[in-house]
Amino acid sequence: MxxxxxxxxxxxxxxxxxxxxxxxxxxxxxxxxxxxxxxxxxxxxxxxxxxxxxHRSDIRRDPEFRRAFQQMCAAIGVDPLAGPRKGSWWAELLGLGDWQYELGVQVVGICVSTRERNGGIIEMRELLRLLTKLRGLSGIDGAITEDDVARSIKIMETLGAGYEIFQVGDKKMVRSVFKELDNDQAVVLEIAQSTNGRVDEKGVQSKTGWTVERVRVALDNMVFRDGLCWVDEDEQLGTVYWVPAVMIWYD
The missing domain is CATH 1.20.5 (Single alpha-helices involved in coiled-coils or other helix-helix interfaces)
Known part of the structure; x- marks a missing residue:
């Protein structure tokens, strides 16, 4: 034992x-x-x-090179715009942080200046066109890309400004106000994309199969509640609605 x-x-x-x-x-x-x-x-x-x-100059000047470089950083877990505890040396080395913040300020400026006419929603390609014009760029040299805008908008998330990129049909839109499109408004917006922003009750009804009442409510909300539409009384066609967010502008 x-x-x-x-x-x-x-x-x-x-x-x-x-x-x-x-x-x-x-x-x-x-x-x-x-x-x-x-x-x-x-x-x-x-x-x-x-x-x-x-390659600093190439990263700042060439949008494709910059995108490939940022994708490489993301793949290895390096954020070129991160704070001091996550590698701010990257932003210091490239000066990319200041460049991205500057672009963010310009995005805000354009969104705010066009809000009265588009209700706070602008198509991405229109935003890129205005950014290119504002920065005095031409051709591909120094061009701004969708990826650049997306990164700048992501930076602004911390400000709680409500900026967001969303998809309507095959196009990207940028929202700069605190409001969500309801499903019917999203459908009307997608229809307007194919008509350079012009819609009417009969056209929407024929493409959606909605009742007249449903079409009117959707359009009225876009006009009076959210400011996304303009109303035009045409002698021959009757009431026509214009959606500035998807119209082509030349200013």
């Missing part, structure tokens, strides 16, 4: 020692791996810094 107990205690001691040994070995391996990883990251960061410095 005593002998079996002694053997059990000895076995327990050996198990405890083995556990401690494995724990020490695991800690040693973990420390080695961490040190190796830190060394690799330092080497990688230095290489990435050299690449960014060498």
């Amino acid at each position: 005593y002998r079996r107990g002694g053997a059990g205690i000895a076995a327990f001691d050996r198990h405890t020692q083995s556990t401690q040994s494995y724990s020490e070995l695991s800690s040693s391996l973990t420390a080695t791996q961490v040190a190796s990883l830190q060394s690799q990251l330092a080497t990688f960061r230095a290489s990435l810094s050299r690449f960014a410095s060498s």
